[in-house]
Amino acid sequence: MxxxxxxxxxxxxxxxxxxxxxxxxxxxxxxxxxxxxAVVLAELSSADELPFGWGTRVEAGRYRLEPRADxxxxxxxxxxxxxxxxxxxxxxxxxxxxxTADGGLSYTEEDxxxxxxxxxxxxxxxxxxxxxxxxVLTGGRYEDRGYRERRxxxxxxxxxxxEPGGTCFCASMGSGPAAEAGFDLALTExxxxxxxxxxxxxxxxxxxxxxxxxxxxxxxxRADTAAARDAVAGARERMGRAMPPVDLQALMGASLExxxxxxxxxxxxxxxxxxxxxxxxxxxxxEEVTDLTGDHAERWQRWDSCFDLDFTxxxxxxxxxxxxxxxxxxxxxxxSTWYEQFGSSGxxxxxxxxxxxxxxxxxxxxAAALHDELADRLRRQERTEQER
Amino acid sequence: MTCAPVPYRVVRARTExxxxxxxxxxxxxxxxxxxxxxxxxxMVHAFGAGEIPLSTSCIDGPELTHTVRAVGAVSxxxxxxxxxxxxxxxxxxxxxxxxxxxxxxxxxxxAGGIGxxxxxxxxxxxxxxxxxxxxxxxxxxxxxxxxxxxAHRLCTWATSPGPPHCLVTVDRPAPGWRGRVGVVTSLLxxxxxxxxxxxxxxxxxxxxxxxxxxxxxxxGLPPHRVRVSLERTMHCGxxxxxxxxxxxxLLCRDGPVTGWDRAAPLLxxxxx
Numbered sequence: 001m002x003x004x005x006x007x008x009x010x011x012x013x014x015x016x017x018x019x020x021x022x023x024x025x026x027x028x029x030x031x032x033x034x035x036x037x038a039v040v041l042a043e044l045s046s047a048d049e050l051p052f053g054w055g056t057r058v059e060a061g062r063y064r065l066e067p068r069a070d071x072x073x074x075x076x077x078x079x080x081x082x083x084x085x086x087x088x089x090x091x092x093x094x095x096x097x098x099x100t101a102d103g104g105l106s107y108t109e110e111d112x113x114x115x116x117x118x119x120x121x122x123x124x125x126x127x128x129x130x131x132x133x134x135x136v137l138t139g140g141r142y143e144d145r146g147y148r149e150r151r152x153x154x155x156x157x158x159x160x161x162x163e164p165g166g167t168c169f170c171a172s173m174g175s176g177p178a179a180e181a182g183f184d185l186a187l188t189e190x191x192x193x194x195x196x197x198x199x200x201x202x203x204x205x206x207x208x209x210x211x212x213x214x215x216x217x218x219x220x221x222r223a224d225t226a227a228a229r230d231a232v233a234g235a236r237e238r239m240g241r242a243m244p245p246v247d248l249q250a251l252m253g254a255s256l257e258x259x260x261x262x263x264x265x266x267x268x269x270x271x272x273x274x275x276x277x278x279x280x281x282x283x284x285x286x287e288e289v290t291d292l293t294g295d296h297a298e299r300w301q302r303w304d305s306c307f308d309l310d311f312t313x314x315x316x317x318x319x320x321x322x323x324x325x326x327x328x329x330x331x332x333x334x335x336s337t338w339y340e341q342f343g344s345s346g347x348x349x350x351x352x353x354x355x356x357x358x359x360x361x362x363x364x365x366x367a368a369a370l371h372d373e374l375a376d377r378l379r380r381q382e383r384t385e386q387e388r
Numbered sequence: 389m390t391c392a393p394v395p396y397r398v399v400r401a402r403t404e405x406x407x408x409x410x411x412x413x414x415x416x417x418x419x420x421x422x423x424x425x426x427x428x429x430x431m432v433h434a435f436g437a438g439e440i441p442l443s444t445s446c447i448d449g450p451e452l453t454h455t456v457r458a459v460g461a462v463s464x465x466x467x468x469x470x471x472x473x474x475x476x477x478x479x480x481x482x483x484x485x486x487x488x489x490x491x492x493x494x495x496x497x498x499a500g501g502i503g504x505x506x507x508x509x510x511x512x513x514x515x516x517x518x519x520x521x522x523x524x525x526x527x528x529x530x531x532x533x534x535x536x537x538x539a540h541r542l543c544t545w546a547t548s549p550g551p552p553h554c555l556v557t558v559d560r561p562a563p564g565w566r567g568r569v570g571v572v573t574s575l576l577x578x579x580x581x582x583x584x585x586x587x588x589x590x591x592x593x594x595x596x597x598x599x600x601x602x603x604x605x606x607x608g609l610p611p612h613r614v615r616v617s618l619e620r621t622m623h624c625g626x627x628x629x630x631x632x633x634x635x636x637x638l639l640c641r642d643g644p645v646t647g648w649d650r651a652a653p654l655l656x657x658x659x660x
Contacts, residue, residue: 282628
């Protein structure tokens with residue numbers, strides 16, 4: 001994919017046509033929709049199912065839908081789902097094994113055809129998250145073949161954020177709110193005197209091709225393009241939270257024995273919610289499933305969480321037995337050791353882990369507290385050295 | 389999604405101790421896995437039970453030997469296999485001991501318990517090229533005499549001038565045991581090596597690795613010449629499941645064999 005090329009404007013009919021065109025191209029269109037009191041990601045059959053007229057109010061440990069009078073479709077913040085549920089599904093069969101008549105074994109790799117997805121309404125933070133999972137699952141010596149097939153076939157329609165949530169901090173992670181790369185089309189929703197419309201930028205040849213099939217008009221540089229830019233710039237200023245502007249990789253590396261881990265461990269339920277909602281958490285475990293004949297076995301992969309006691313099971317017991325060590329593993333991996341393993345941070349600032357934590361643990365607050373503790377410790381060390 | 393295992397046939401199943409078996413396997417079909425280097429591991433599938441990482445205790449062309457202790461459902465299933473049974477194999481995965489990089493110097497091979505298994509190919513490689521290396525030491529510790537793996541080989545080596553210069557110790561002696569009693573680090577004083585020109589290969593319980601590596605560094609071995617093999621949970625072997633993390637190290641990808649220079653800061657943090 002290359003940088004954006006064409007900028008145009010779609011109206012509500014254009015958005016309808018976008019969903020219809022993608023479906024006509026044989027794609028499974030997935031996008032935000034209201035279900036069970038939240039904006040979730042699900043297959044859409046038409047643009048009508050988008051959360052028109054719904055906003056969200058989020059805080060640490062709190063998520064509420066709120067009706068909006070303006071009828072906006074993309075004024076909500078990230079929900080409990082992320083696109084990894086589609087690209088790196090919760091459960092997936094890896095291979096099957098069968099006993100053969102001559103007493104041998106035969107193995108069959110899973111090669112069911114993968115769906116051809118179109119994701120509608122991907123936030124900038126989630127575009128970054130997808131790029132991160134690309135590196136984890138396909139960027140190394142071995143690639144996750146199923147992931148690669150689903151990913152290379154996916155068409156991404158970004159939706160830039162104009163209404164950030166109370167737990168959002170993408171601006172401080174450098175991953176949003178503007179969609180800069182990694183999309184086929186990027187939408188910016190505008191609701192002003194010129195009407196309800198979507199400024200659309202193309203990011204790939206496939207995006208150009210789809211746009212050409214939609215009813216659209218050219219964008220006015222001031223009324224549309226600049227207005228979209230301003231709306232996104234405004235969102236940048238209204239982020240609910242921010243990561244402390246420090247070298248997080250070094251901070252975590254220097255904080256492995258911090259007292260703050262005991263403090264957070266006293267609150268953390270080790271429920272794993274944060275790992276389930278995180279758009280980059282990729283860890284999986286495997287299960288052996290056999291049928292009643294005993295001649296057929298299947299190897300299944302499913303999401304796992306580093307908060308699970310069994311995650312580090314060894315014959316002598318779990319390596320990370322304490323909540324302190326499990327929370328430390330999650331946070332230091334996300335913000336620090338991910339760089340060593342995969343060349344980037346594992347956090348995109350989407351805020352989901354804060355919103356969906358049942359006890360309102362806030363990753364930005366924990367990072368700030370670790371920073372304060374380290375600064376304190378360094379000051380004390382300096383004083384001790386001066387006194388010598 | 390990963391490549392499916394390749395079927396292998398059990399050629400020999402030899403009981404080592406009450407709970408440990410050496411399984412020698414060969415490709416069941418015309419082709420097997422790419423060649424394994426000493427220290428690398430395979431993901432071995434026991435039909436209907438699951439898959440576990442196992443290093444090789446002998447590499448003989450396409451034939452691989454895994455020495456397995458029955459500590460869980462999958463390892464117990466593997467220990468029950470007989471000649472002719474089938475397993476599935478994926479690999480080779482991870483880093484090897486890189487014995488070649490120790491050419492010209494003394495070798496110190498130190499094993500605790502089942503840790504002897506992945507080290508035997510190092511001994512084999514050094515014995516196969518006696519002129520390439522200096523003195524070859526093999527220091528072995530076990531819980532009790534009955535837990536000693538490959539006891540017949542150890543017995544032969546320990547009672548002959550070598551190579552290898554082999555010393556054996558147990559934590560708890562049994563009636564009839566006339567050998568040494570104590571931890572494996574106590575054998576270092578009897579080893580023959582020049583600390584400035586030695587590579588150590590260490591595998592065993594983490595507490596042993598820590599004590600031994602610190603002792604060796606204290607004796608003057610550069611930390612990067614102390615090669616240790618570490619253990620964590622593994623489900624994939626391909627760097628995707630996330631279980632084998634030790635700080636920034638993914639042990640299935642950046643290990644299991646790593647230098648003490650990299651391992652020391654990680655193993656000094658509790659529950660990392």
